[in-house]
Amino acid sequence: MKLYQTDQDVLNFSSRIKSVSEEKDGVLITLKNTYFYPEGGGQPADQGTINGYEVLDVFADDEEIYHKLASFSGLTINMPVECTISKERRNDHSIQHTAQHVLTAVLKDSFGIETVSFHMGRAYSTIDTDVEVKEEIILQTEKAVNDFIGEDLPVSAYYRDKWNLGDIPLRKDVQVDSNIRIVQIGKIDWCGCGGTHVRSLKEMRLFKITAVEKYKGGSRIYYMAGDRAFHYISEMEETVSLLKKELEVNLDELPFRVRSLVQERDDYRKQTAVLMNQLAEAIAETYQDDVVVEETPHDDELIRSIGSHMVNKGKIAVFYRPDGRIFVFTGKKADAKEIIKKAREEFRFRGGGGATLQQGVIELPEEISPFISKIYESLLRLEI
Ligand SMILES: [Zn+2]
Structure with a gap:
């Protein structure tokens, strides 16, 4: 012992x-x-x-x-x-550990769900279950654990040998035959366990399931009890208060407001994509020559869109930005890799791509201009 x-x-x-x-x-x-x-x-x-x-x-x-x-x-x-x-650490561990016993007992006795493993971490604890736990069961389980805390069930530990277990309904078989330490919680749980526990459930004060995720055919349930649960709820409260203030709504309106904002954002994204495409097409139209080499202020997405419009019209386009970003669009007119090959041999270019598009970055600003000149020479040799 x-x-x-x-x-x-x-x-x-x-x-x-x-x-x-x-x-x-x-x-x-x-x-x-x-x-x-x-x-x-x-x-x-x-x-x-x-x-x-x-x-x-x-x-x-x-x-x-x-x-x-x-x-x-x-x-x-x-x-x-x-x-x-350390009293604080021991108490915290005893609380989280006892919470696991009660959580496991509720899942098994009310829903037939087995706990297959338990882990206690610095910030939260988890149990893994044999089958997936649905959301409605999670809500009922959380309530049931808190109800047992409200009843302040006593927690006791005593020793038995295997032959005199009597009618003690041990939750799981134990590995040892003698001096089995049995931890009993009220009349709901008897468990062979060597850990530390609270004396009665009121010490747990509050139990909160904070997340559930699918795990190895079952679920991983994240939970907190005691001070950890209070801190978690305080943090949630703070976040929700900020959101309420920012969005100028009450708590019950918050989900609807967020949903409508997400919808609005998606609509704007679609509209923006259509407008950007029209803009790219209009910019591509402004180039008359079959081969274009030009500095541009546009962002990557717009440059790619302009380039694809130009390629569709059978043109070759080389766009570069003052920050060293370079795009070579050739479509099927030429091999972009070949066009960039000589320039790559002489200057430091980080990037790549296929035969129809090469893209990357020239790291040294002073190398942009000579790099582009090399590409220009390759283009002249194409005789398009
Ligand atoms: Zn235990």
Whole structure:
């Protein structure tokens, strides 16, 4: 039995150093007794200090618990040490972990959905389910978890051996036969678990599912509880307030306003595309020669549109901008790669394309003019 399991309220304790071993990036320490929680079962490790030195990580290996410190000096075997576990981090982990038990219980007992894995992260926690969870189930699940918080169900932990489990309805089979640690929540959940938990559900205060996505044939559910959930809701509130102010609407009008703005934007995009095409065609019409080499102020999209209109009329066009952007439109009249070949050999040109269009950038401004001259020479040799 681990001390963090039998007495999880102990966050300050005295101990003695059992072993010290130096690693590449720090030092590993074992203690005669420790209340630190080592990473495991989806729950991250505790943090804190040992004689003032920061504990970066805690992990278990073969029944031994290792504490990783970034640095130390003067820590020797058998030396007495004072240890402190970060209360805020432990409480937060206990809250998120207990929330997972309740979430898993509600999904299974109300909807027959199994939890296949659990992960607790710095910002949010997730569970993965065996089947996809529909939106209406998510809403009902979130409400059910919060209802259990409202009922303030007690959470207890006790030990049993496999032969005297009696009628305890363990949610999942356990790997060990003796000293099975059972974590019970009210009359809704019995689970073999070695993690830390709250004493009663009121400590969770609030539960919020923040996102659901498809994952490996099931769903990945992101959730938060306790302070994390309050912070999340405050941030949402702030964002919504900004949007309400910006769009000058009430909360209930917000979705409709956003939808109509998106519709308006799509309509404008369509109109703009039609007008841009007409503009490109009109600009292309202004060129009388069959081969055009010219500096242009237009953006890439308009240049491409003008070029395609010119190619359609059987013309060759080379457009370049003062920022070094260059387009060579040849259509089927010539091989754009050939036209640009000589120029590329002499100057630094980043780009490429096919036989009908080459595009790219001349990196040095002073090379634009000689680069264009080289292209011009190639065009003259075409004898069009
Ligand atoms: Zn647990």
